[in-house]
Amino acid sequence: MIHKASAIAHPNIAFIKYWGLRDEENRLPANDSISMNIDGLTTRTSVEFDTSLQEDQLSLNGDEITGKSLSRVQKFMDRMRQLADIHLFAYITSENNFPTGAGVASSASGFAALALAGTAALGLDLSSEELSALARFGSGSASRSIPSGFVEWHTDPDTGESYAKSIAPADHWHLVDCIAIFSEDHKPVGSQAGMLLADTSPFQAARLQDSTRRLEICRSAILNKDFAALSAITELDSNMMHAVMMTSKPPLFYWQPGSLALMKAVKEWQSEGLEVTYTLDAGPNVHLICIPNTFDALIERVSAFPGVINVLHGKPGGPAKLVPNEDSGTSPN
Amino acid sequence: MIHKASAIAHPNIAFIKYWGLRDEENRLPANDSISMNIDGLTTRTSVEFDTSLQEDQLSLNGDEITGKSLSRVQKFMDRMRQLADIHLFAYITSENNFPTGAGVASSASGFAALALAGTAALGLDLSSEELSALARFGSGSASRSIPSGFVEWHTDPDTGESYAKSIAPADHWHLVDCIAIFSEDHKPVGSQAGMLLADTSPFQAARLQDSTRRLEICRSAILNKDFAALSAITELDSNMMHAVMMTSKPPLFYWQPGSLALMKAVKEWQSEGLEVTYTLDAGPNVHLICIPNTFDALIERVSAFPGVINVLHGKPGGPAKLVPNEDSGTSPN
Numbered sequence: 001m002i003h004k005a006s007a008i009a010h011p012n013i014a015f016i017k018y019w020g021l022r023d024e025e026n027r028l029p030a031n032d033s034i035s036m037n038i039d040g041l042t043t044r045t046s047v048e049f050d051t052s053l054q055e056d057q058l059s060l061n062g063d064e065i066t067g068k069s070l071s072r073v074q075k076f077m078d079r080m081r082q083l084a085d086i087h088l089f090a091y092i093t094s095e096n097n098f099p100t101g102a103g104v105a106s107s108a109s110g111f112a113a114l115a116l117a118g119t120a121a122l123g124l125d126l127s128s129e130e131l132s133a134l135a136r137f138g139s140g141s142a143s144r145s146i147p148s149g150f151v152e153w154h155t156d157p158d159t160g161e162s163y164a165k166s167i168a169p170a171d172h173w174h175l176v177d178c179i180a181i182f183s184e185d186h187k188p189v190g191s192q193a194g195m196l197l198a199d200t201s202p203f204q205a206a207r208l209q210d211s212t213r214r215l216e217i218c219r220s221a222i223l224n225k226d227f228a229a230l231s232a233i234t235e236l237d238s239n240m241m242h243a244v245m246m247t248s249k250p251p252l253f254y255w256q257p258g259s260l261a262l263m264k265a266v267k268e269w270q271s272e273g274l275e276v277t278y279t280l281d282a283g284p285n286v287h288l289i290c291i292p293n294t295f296d297a298l299i300e301r302v303s304a305f306p307g308v309i310n311v312l313h314g315k316p317g318g319p320a321k322l323v324p325n326e327d328s329g330t331s332p333n
Numbered sequence: 334m335i336h337k338a339s340a341i342a343h344p345n346i347a348f349i350k351y352w353g354l355r356d357e358e359n360r361l362p363a364n365d366s367i368s369m370n371i372d373g374l375t376t377r378t379s380v381e382f383d384t385s386l387q388e389d390q391l392s393l394n395g396d397e398i399t400g401k402s403l404s405r406v407q408k409f410m411d412r413m414r415q416l417a418d419i420h421l422f423a424y425i426t427s428e429n430n431f432p433t434g435a436g437v438a439s440s441a442s443g444f445a446a447l448a449l450a451g452t453a454a455l456g457l458d459l460s461s462e463e464l465s466a467l468a469r470f471g472s473g474s475a476s477r478s479i480p481s482g483f484v485e486w487h488t489d490p491d492t493g494e495s496y497a498k499s500i501a502p503a504d505h506w507h508l509v510d511c512i513a514i515f516s517e518d519h520k521p522v523g524s525q526a527g528m529l530l531a532d533t534s535p536f537q538a539a540r541l542q543d544s545t546r547r548l549e550i551c552r553s554a555i556l557n558k559d560f561a562a563l564s565a566i567t568e569l570d571s572n573m574m575h576a577v578m579m580t581s582k583p584p585l586f587y588w589q590p591g592s593l594a595l596m597k598a599v600k601e602w603q604s605e606g607l608e609v610t611y612t613l614d615a616g617p618n619v620h621l622i623c624i625p626n627t628f629d630a631l632i633e634r635v636s637a638f639p640g641v642i643n644v645l646h647g648k649p650g651g652p653a654k655l656v657p658n659e660d661s662g663t664s665p666n
Binding site: 202203205206207209210235236239240242243246247249251253255256257258260261263264267 | 535536538539540542543568569572573575576579580582584586588589590591593594596597600
């Protein structure tokens, strides 16, 4: 046993999104998904086991965390302890290089980094697939922050094997994700609670039935670097997920008026020839994916867009990876 | 033959909406629908046949109309001429008591009034069912502006019979429709063109499959004056239609940011106890249906709502009816 290990991981943005579970206990998603890690944003997590601790302690961006967020992490630590058959508690420190509450979910990068640092500190040497399968128990999308670059999370419906793997490396396609932040508030209904309502929508079954088709189009678009095809399927998939949310019982409206205005603006910009597409997770912030040639024009327009309080950006990111413990700051990039 | 006749009709607002055709040539809708006529808004149309005319002439709110709008009306006149086997042309004058281009579609009230005035002028004495079936060839929703009050438009899939009839009279339930106008512009894609895209949405089949259930809930809610039930099914149906629009190919976004802001505000107002529900047709304006007790508080809030440029309102309206030719002004309602 190593006692202490540190890891970094990036959040990811899904082109084909995950919404709904086919098996809640085993955290098996209702449909496969495809995403890209976001290089510019990084979570750095250290796990240090200590025989003197009576329970896990969590520090997030310098704040001691208690309550539900701590319980969720402790539950995930329990799973790693069982794997290693080691029953010690740990100090967990996690820092994001992006503003706390910036409207970018850190659960994907957070649980990916925690899975890697935690298992390493316990002396486990897991494969990328095993880490990805493990990370999904912390947060579904964390499974996609384990492998590198462009990633597909697949579940075998027969065996229940469920992990993400890379379909193309980070340098395969020089896309940029510009994230237009409209709100730094916590969502009224989080993803984990929201997606339990997915099956109450009259559209969820049709969304799932059509998912293989969308996955194929998206995978081909990425492999062939076909921006027009990626754009059409990314927007359709985002609109479909939000349509399911808005027709759930009770309905969930994650869009804000500014989000809708920006989506409509993107359609205008596209008609002017700008290569950009939009997608929104379970929140009001709009991810604008573009090619490098479009980046400058896009950033200028988005920064001036009414209601946008911040714009973050990043190119396709690498995998979760171990980093030296000595480096106590956040990753510079 | 009478030569000249005049009629009035009201627009209607659908709780369960019509979107998509199962048979374009025969104007058979893909699903049945339920609506309420809007008393406060009235179209008055006169048809006067004249042996000296070489083609139909149309005056709308005092303007001579040519082009596509004239062709659409002439095509509808042809249908009535065939029914009567009379082949004369007519002066058609139509006036709305609501501002032109106020964002309230006048095609439903317009074609309902035209069907009644036109057939009367030709000496035809059609039943309400026959008039409704005829009016749908001008505009689908016009079929619902023929009968009185609360109306259901049903299509028999075997015989192809397709007309609306009253399920409750106008005074059955004292609802009020407050229409928040966000835009007076013409829609970029009109209903007739937009609904031809319905089948390109992965959700249209599911929307149709679920329509019998929604119709039953809506019909019961109206018959039992159950506002909570009407509210839930009306919003779901509106969200479902717009979800189909937003996932069509190409996608259609009729909502404006202000429309979304007002829908979200309605959810807040409901949680404060205000009995109000929303529904949107193929446009950005929000119909807010409420009970009389809620009306004053609602009008105050809606009139002050950002982006709202006008608020119209009306209680449940009567049927299309013949009026004396002498009355050349618009109906005072």
